[in-house]
Amino acid sequence: MQDNIAAGGKQHQPISKGADYQSVMKRLQSELMALMMRGDPGVSAFPEGDNILCWKGTITGGKDTVYEGMVYKLSLSFSTDYPFKPPKVKFENTCFHPNVDLCGNICLDILQDKWSSAYDVRSILLSIQSLLGEPNNDSPLNSQAAALWANQEEFKKMVEKLYKPA
Amino acid sequence: MSGGRPRRRFGGRTSGAEDGFKVEPRRRRGIRARGLLRLRVRFRGHFVHSYPIYWGGPRIFPPIASTREIERAAFSFLLSVSVAIVSSNSSPSLSTASARLFSRVGKGFESEGGSMGYDAMANNASVPAMSRDFGKKKKANRSAKLKQCKLDARREQWLSQVKNKSCLDGSTEASPTATISQPRMSLPRPDQGVLGIRPRNMNPQLEMEHDGLGLRDSGLDSPVQSPTPGENMQRKVCPSISGSSGSSIGSCSRSVSDEEEDGQEEEKGDDKGGPDDWEAIADALSATGNHTRITPDAEKITEDSMMNGVEDTRLVDGATKPDANQVTRRAWRPDDAARPHCLPNLSKQRSFPVNIERRLAASGWDPRTIISAPSSCPICVEDFDLTDSSFLPCYCGFRICLFCHKKISEEGDGRCPGCRKKYDRVACTEKIVIAAGLPLPFRFSRSCSMNART
Numbered sequence: 001m002q003d004n005i006a007a008g009g010k011q012h013q014p015i016s017k018g019a020d021y022q023s024v025m026k027r028l029q030s031e032l033m034a035l036m037m038r039g040d041p042g043v044s045a046f047p048e049g050d051n052i053l054c055w056k057g058t059i060t061g062g063k064d065t066v067y068e069g070m071v072y073k074l075s076l077s078f079s080t081d082y083p084f085k086p087p088k089v090k091f092e093n094t095c096f097h098p099n100v101d102l103c104g105n106i107c108l109d110i111l112q113d114k115w116s117s118a119y120d121v122r123s124i125l126l127s128i129q130s131l132l133g134e135p136n137n138d139s140p141l142n143s144q145a146a147a148l149w150a151n152q153e154e155f156k157k158m159v160e161k162l163y164k165p166a
Numbered sequence: 167m168s169g170g171r172p173r174r175r176f177g178g179r180t181s182g183a184e185d186g187f188k189v190e191p192r193r194r195r196g197i198r199a200r201g202l203l204r205l206r207v208r209f210r211g212h213f214v215h216s217y218p219i220y221w222g223g224p225r226i227f228p229p230i231a232s233t234r235e236i237e238r239a240a241f242s243f244l245l246s247v248s249v250a251i252v253s254s255n256s257s258p259s260l261s262t263a264s265a266r267l268f269s270r271v272g273k274g275f276e277s278e279g280g281s282m283g284y285d286a287m288a289n290n291a292s293v294p295a296m297s298r299d300f301g302k303k304k305k306a307n308r309s310a311k312l313k314q315c316k317l318d319a320r321r322e323q324w325l326s327q328v329k330n331k332s333c334l335d336g337s338t339e340a341s342p343t344a345t346i347s348q349p350r351m352s353l354p355r356p357d358q359g360v361l362g363i364r365p366r367n368m369n370p371q372l373e374m375e376h377d378g379l380g381l382r383d384s385g386l387d388s389p390v391q392s393p394t395p396g397e398n399m400q401r402k403v404c405p406s407i408s409g410s411s412g413s414s415i416g417s418c419s420r421s422v423s424d425e426e427e428d429g430q431e432e433e434k435g436d437d438k439g440g441p442d443d444w445e446a447i448a449d450a451l452s453a454t455g456n457h458t459r460i461t462p463d464a465e466k467i468t469e470d471s472m473m474n475g476v477e478d479t480r481l482v483d484g485a486t487k488p489d490a491n492q493v494t495r496r497a498w499r500p501d502d503a504a505r506p507h508c509l510p511n512l513s514k515q516r517s518f519p520v521n522i523e524r525r526l527a528a529s530g531w532d533p534r535t536i537i538s539a540p541s542s543c544p545i546c547v548e549d550f551d552l553t554d555s556s557f558l559p560c561y562c563g564f565r566i567c568l569f570c571h572k573k574i575s576e577e578g579d580g581r582c583p584g585c586r587k588k589y590d591r592v593a594c595t596e597k598i599v600i601a602a603g604l605p606l607p608f609r610f611s612r613s614c615s616m617n618a619r620t
Contacts, residue, residue: 023546030547083545084578117545117574118564118583 020080027083028052031120043125045076053078056092057125065133066156070163074128076121086115089124096155096162098135098146106131107141543567545574545583559589 045057055076061067073092079085089111091104099107110127140146148155542549545566554567564584580589
């Protein structure tokens, strides 16, 4: 009897969220399609497993930056409010960067208050890629990195030391 | 369907459900459903894309270019597979679906034609009518109204018969007696009734009934005013119609019209004949028809029994020959030359391909158009409907659909996703009006189609 009630409750929940989920899924599918078609150099992303709300992305460091040749993995998790709310984006492997903390959290305005529903996965990844080369040292999450940024050679050594290919 | 061949072709990848492409048909549902079938494409278990399928075949769009090797291979494969799937798997359901659609539309037109025919007949001064026939007409109208359902049944029956005939001997269609002023296929019907139905019917009584019907039908075609408005109208406005509906209605209405006048009028139709080649027809008919003539009462009974019998064969035929069905029961197309003016303009059908094209532009084949394409909402990727496309929420020109606009202004920050400016609630309605004047050519064509629809 209890099982029945529990099952009923469980069933009810997804139905009310179904419409949201469908629209998010549709949007993410079209983004995935666009991403695969376009094949931007240096960024890629694909859903992880069966859940289309969790994506894994990769970014290669921009040319002529200290991150050149590095490949960073990111996880993107979308809520059912997407694209009205930004996805949660984290670095999977440690990235020594003024705006990325040691847990991989990213301080980027478009992932917070400057989010617009016109952004998509591709623009997020490209923004993060450009953030790597042009950090915002005024509001650092990693103050050590912010302080070291002036010395690019030292910074590059630090980046390479901490870099762990995922 | 997405079985071994795909995976092998795909090569290199490990096996497993999530590694291949799957293509599956899907019908769109919900508020925005457009009655389109779509193919959904899965890649590694995720829906990558869905293809719209136009009625009658797939539309697969521009060549796909992808930089990474795996995707290139995957998509080129995908194209070939989806084409194969569409042609081998989905087309039966498509053809039956479209056949159903056609038959439905056709019925709508025929019944409408029947009701409108009253006016058409009242204004029809070109056909010489005898005073006696006016009274008969009135009577016939009444009885035709009363027995509309029976009419429908009989028409169906005739449709099936004509279908059989056209399968068996299409050569008789070019009968020498056919003229422009008369529906061509209805003339040879009596002969065809004998020739064509014979192999299909086991029951000799049924066969005889068909002969009788054919004769009666031809009697109707004579200049003696035809009793049914429906038939009259079909005659007048659509001489090139396949002949099945018009004459079938005629025969039906004939059978339900006043029985006491039947014998009299039949004699008249046969004896007097018509001014032109109707004499020849009457001669030909009397040869086949005289021996099958029976008394009205007996005929009534046997007609009923026959209706049941033929109804069954019709069902069987409909199930086994959807194509033939589709051919003979075709509805008027908007571009038919002889299409009656009084029929409503179904611009919906005409706008099907337009929708498809818009859908294509929006469906992301060119990724650069995803954001800028005006035909789908960049936020929810749903196609714009008429209201959406005339809705300009922000002066920056960034268009979104009404759903997303509502969501952003009620639950979100109320800013335009394109320029981050606050949406102006009061000005929204004004902007709609302004927007109506902005993209002039586009808007113009749309309002035209709307007018045509009403």
